[in-house]
Amino acid sequence: MGRAFVYVILGGGVAAGYAALEFARRGGYSRGELCIISEEAVAPYERPALSKGYLLPEGAARLPGFHTCVGAGDELLTTKWYKEQGIELVLGTRVISADVRRKTLLTGTGETISYKTLIIATGARALKLQEFGIQGSDASNICYLRNIDDADKLVNVMKSCPGGNAVVIGGGYIGMECAAALVTNKIRVTMVFPEKHCMGRLFTVKNAEYYENYYTSKGVTFVKGTVLTSFEKDTSGKVTAVILKDSRHLPADMVVVGIGIRANTSLFEGQLVMSMENGGIKVNGQLQTSDSSVYAVGDVAAFPIKLFDGDIRRLEHVDSARRTARHAVASILEPSKTRDIDYLPFFYSRVFTLSWQFYGDNVGEVVHFGDFTGSNPRFGAYWVNKGRIAGAYLEGGSRDEYEAISVAVRRKAKVTNMAELERQGLSFAIQE
Ligand code: FDA
Ligand code: NAD
Numbered sequence: 001m002g003r004a005f006v007y008v009i010l011g012g013g014v015a016a017g018y019a020a021l022e023f024a025r026r027g028g029y030s031r032g033e034l035c036i037i038s039e040e041a042v043a044p045y046e047r048p049a050l051s052k053g054y055l056l057p058e059g060a061a062r063l064p065g066f067h068t069c070v071g072a073g074d075e076l077l078t079t080k081w082y083k084e085q086g087i088e089l090v091l092g093t094r095v096i097s098a099d100v101r102r103k104t105l106l107t108g109t110g111e112t113i114s115y116k117t118l119i120i121a122t123g124a125r126a127l128k129l130q131e132f133g134i135q136g137s138d139a140s141n142i143c144y145l146r147n148i149d150d151a152d153k154l155v156n157v158m159k160s161c162p163g164g165n166a167v168v169i170g171g172g173y174i175g176m177e178c179a180a181a182l183v184t185n186k187i188r189v190t191m192v193f194p195e196k197h198c199m200g201r202l203f204t205v206k207n208a209e210y211y212e213n214y215y216t217s218k219g220v221t222f223v224k225g226t227v228l229t230s231f232e233k234d235t236s237g238k239v240t241a242v243i244l245k246d247s248r249h250l251p252a253d254m255v256v257v258g259i260g261i262r263a264n265t266s267l268f269e270g271q272l273v274m275s276m277e278n279g280g281i282k283v284n285g286q287l288q289t290s291d292s293s294v295y296a297v298g299d300v301a302a303f304p305i306k307l308f309d310g311d312i313r314r315l316e317h318v319d320s321a322r323r324t325a326r327h328a329v330a331s332i333l334e335p336s337k338t339r340d341i342d343y344l345p346f347f348y349s350r351v352f353t354l355s356w357q358f359y360g361d362n363v364g365e366v367v368h369f370g371d372f373t374g375s376n377p378r379f380g381a382y383w384v385n386k387g388r389i390a391g392a393y394l395e396g397g398s399r400d401e402y403e404a405i406s407v408a409v410r411r412k413a414k415v416t417n418m419a420e421l422e423r424q425g426l427s428f429a430i431q432e
Pocket of ligand 2: 051132169170171172194195199227228257259260317
């Protein structure tokens with residue numbers, strides 16, 4: 001049993017949706033020549049909605065409202081759209097092995113799908129507590145959040161314990177965004193993470209302090225610098241408490257876990273060159289892997305960032321998934337006209353009424369600026385490396401202000417005097 005396509009997109013997440021739109025816009029295929037194979041049962045959607053709009057107590061986002069590519073203000077690609085465009089959606093189908101030499105993929109249903117060109121868009125999976133030696137983390141009231149099934153479980157568990165206690169494990173993006181959503185749903189939240197402050201991969205201590213104080217004012221309790229060791233359960237197997245390394249018991253009606261991800265590379269290990277440092281599939285500026293018929297995009301791809309002198313990075317953010325996907329399709333369809341990708345890393349988050357954006361790289365000396373007080377703050381930070389702006393962060397900015405900091409990073413604006421940069425703050429970027 002088998003099918004043959006010219007182009008196969010493996011994975012049906014954010015990158016797949018944006019790749020499909022780019023194929024359709026460029027028209028470089030005939031009906032039936034292009035397919036998306038996805039383990040998920042639905043067409044590609046904007047994954048960021050799962051920790052934001054999807055968890056709202058009222059007027060929550062639901063499909064088909066947030067299929068790609070609405071997150072970038074573009075068309076809503078429903079299953080009807082794919083049909084009209086002649087793009088086959090092979091949904092609810094897991095690929096269990098890949099043979100790059102033969103250009104074939106084997107699905108869990110025993111079908112062999114062949115391709116001439118493959119785009120790997122398999123994204124990443126959430127790390128599980130059992131990978132850290134914690135037993136019993138498959139209980140019915142422990143939630144992870146990567147896909148729509150996880151989000152549905154989280155919503156159901158949340159609704160089953162109104163006014164109850166949630167323990168959030170992890171102080172990264174999932175932890176921060178889910179804690180805010182839980183509070184909005186009137187659940188009491190305790191956050192537990194091993195670092196000294198939240199968002200350790202990006203935030204400075206001063207930035208983190210602002211958010212931690214804000215969360216505390218919303219009733220969130222922080223338990224920092226420790227990890228959980230086990231769970232207490234009732235006779236039905238539901239978690240009733242989280243037990244910490246220092247023997248403390250935290251009562252819990254539900255647990256949300258966000259302890260990082262691993263890129264889904266396993267199908268291609270030993271067949272394509274990997275980036276060991278970044279844990280992804282290594283690609284060049286055309287998003288092409290070590291096999292010229294295979295491209296990789298989104299969370300799974302480790303690609304060169306021109307702005308960082310060609311340093312290879314694997315980014316775990318939606319803007320990068322969208323742009324690498326579109327760039328790969330351009331490279332495939334018009335290789336001679338497509339230059340190497342020149343990407344400016346961009347991360348953002350929205351929690352409660354707060355909202356921040358970050359551009360570039362958080363390396364070098366930090367200079368903070370702005371007003372860190374109140375519930376409508378406007379503050380930020382610059383990272384200065386070798387006398388130039390390497391990264392910039394802004395909370396509560398306007399569209400023009402975000403644009404200004406992004407341009408300062410893109411231009412690697414020269415900094416001659418750190419004290420003067422601190423004094424000028426946001427004006428430095430605006431005047432640039
Ligand atoms: P993505 O994970 O979207 O898709 C991978 C797809 O491949 C899935 O459909 C999966 O089922 C499929 N797949 C994997 N292996 C397969 C196999 N063997 N066979 C078949 N199918 C397979 N970023 C940001 O910048 N701002 C934000 O606010 C957020 N918010 C956010 C919230 C939540 C809850 C999550 C989980 C993530 C975010 N992100 C984010 C990160 C962002 O969503 C992420 O970077 C992109 O979804 C990555 O897109 P990809 O297409 O690479 O992977
Ligand atoms: P993360 O890397 O942001 O944070 C992981 C956190 O896990 C760390 O901050 C640490 O506190 C904690 N941790 C690690 N090991 C632990 C352990 N043994 N016990 C307890 N805590 C531990 O990852 P995440 O928050 O799980 O997010 C998953 C993915 O989703 C990331 O790729 C992220 O970029 C993406 N995401 C992004 C956004 C956004 O950009 N706004 C929002 C949600 C999710």
